[in-house]
Amino acid sequence: MSLKFILLGLLDQPRSGYDIKQIFEGTLKNFWNAELSQIYPLLSKLEREGYLESDLVDSSHGPRRRIYHRLAQAETELFDWLASEPDMPVARIGYLAQMFFMEKVSPKQRCGFLHRLRERFEQQHRFLSGLTAQYPLEDFEQNTPSQDDPQASSERYLARVLTMHHGVLRLKALIDWCDLCLCWFDRLPKNS
Amino acid sequence: MSLKFILLGLLDQPRSGYDIKQIFEGTLKNFWNAELSQIYPLLSKLEREGYLESDLVDSSHGPRRRIYHRLAQAETELFDWLASEPDMPVARIGYLAQMFFMEKVSPKQRCGFLHRLRERFEQQHRFLSGLTAQYPLEDFEQNTPSQDDPQASSERYLARVLTMHHGVLRLKALIDWCDLCLCWFDRLPKNS
DNA sequence: TGTTCCATGTAATAAGTTACATGATTTA
DNA sequence: TAAATCATGTAACTTATTACATGGAACA
Incomplete structure (x- = not known):
């Protein structure tokens, strides 16, 4: 819908x-x-x-x-x-479903999987970081010049800039999570 | 699939x-x-x-x-x-689509929306934090006792505990994002 | 006696993907 | 002249949701 x-x-x-x-x-x-x-x-x-x-x-x-x-x-x-209410359907996170069963495969495969996942997050994060850098939040400050045209410019797009920040913060957290996983997988004996 | x-x-x-x-x-x-x-x-x-x-x-x-x-x-x-490769389909984040057009509504409605969103993230975060607290990562340390039964206990479930941590880190970032949005929406004049 | 839980299924609809079909215009 | 881009659509299929149908057992 x-x-x-x-x-x-x-x-x-x-x-x-x-x-x-x-x-x-x-x-x-x-x-x-x-x-x-x-x-x-x-x-x-x-x-x-x-x-x-x-x-x-x-x-x-x-x-x-x-x-x-x-x-x-x-x-x-x-x-x-x-x-209306925020639209929050049930999340369907395929890579987490894989992670849930990841105990079944070798430590080498587990780490390979997480490194590939991390690299994808990293790429998206780099892209979005670069994009947000072009639209600094400071430009939306209320005591900024160009208050003469209240309908145009800055205010109209603040919400859109903030949607980009969502991706930046989310991807940063997911990269940290990959690191946490890799850190703890490494502490396990390598013979399983 | x-x-x-x-x-x-x-x-x-x-x-x-x-x-x-x-x-x-x-x-x-x-x-x-x-x-x-x-x-x-x-x-x-x-x-x-x-x-x-x-x-x-x-x-x-x-x-x-x-x-x-x-x-x-x-x-x-x-x-x-x-x-195989991590399963990462195109994200479909309904509340972000709403956010993208959020400039169209009043500041009061914008903030109401974000507060409701934040509250939902907060609830999920509280739930998952409580859950992960029951399965401390330290229990999966390799130089821990009960190495006598290599097949059972700890190692088998580390991946599953880490899937919970994914939610905790992700939701924390999303709550921070809501706060960022509310902070910047507040700096705008209240008359639009 | 009514409600909830146990348990398995079908039908209809909605949402999304992949493949196919067509044909003009621009660029190398 | 071949490939890429512009532009609009249909058909077949997969995936997911909502609604419907059935009936036994436990419990209040």
Whole structure:
């Protein structure tokens, strides 16, 4: 159900399904993803249900594009979703399921697994750290210049910058956890 | 696909679908969940495919139970899964999707949302902290007594204790993130 | 006698992935 | 001329959720 609201949220300005997929690939992929084969049918369903309208627009450099824009009903339900309870479904963490049974394999395999896991976390952490460095929180300070345009600039994007910080803090904790695991696995006799 | 291996992993001793659901509710729910309506059909599919066998056993206090046990093929594929790459599908974090659009609502609603989120993390963190306290890592030290029984006790469960620590560290980071968000939202003018 | 727990299943629906099909335009 | 990118879709399949159906045993 969340994907519906993500699409409605991204249509704060008119966009095509292809445009939306670019946004998933570029910035949203840290906390959500959707394939074009899921986006296109859902957009047309939302149009049938009265959330959206679309126009076919010729493109200067490719085939015609179907550009969607959102209607009043979309904004109402979007705001309801934002004001409702935090969406926290059951976590499904595949690598932790593997970890749960990891006692079954050799110490060498256990450590190999954790090193590979750590390296992946490390990569994502480096990427997100670099990204957040480009948007310092200090720029959102209230006694900063450019208070003349209350609607534009800084305030509009604070929430989005904070979503990046979520990844940074989370990944740091997961890297620490890998180190904790490697540390304790090493204290076990190597003959099991 | 992970659920298949979780079921195979849990069948290190003979169990029924109902037994397995109890384990999900009790300890696995921190990183996975499955309903009985998913477990029963998958168990019978895995039996058809030659991973499992089952027997109908009368119960002293209720209807007869179908008890599954795993076969050689199950163990082979289970070990392959454990030695393979860490299973890290695209994260789908609904509350972060909400956060991404949170600029659209009032500061009061934003903070309400984050306080509710923080409270949920706090609850889970308290629960898992209490649980890990019952299984101190020090008990797994290699120069500890009871090295006389190498197969039993401590070593067998270290990986499982470490999966709990994953939750503790992760939730601590998420609580810190909520505090960071609340701190920076408070610095914004209250009139938007 | 009603509620909870034990126990196993099916059916319908929703959400997500992979594969397939089509065709224009741009770039190497 | 071949490959990559732009652009929109359908079909088949897998995974997960919710609702439904059944019936015995324990307990209050």
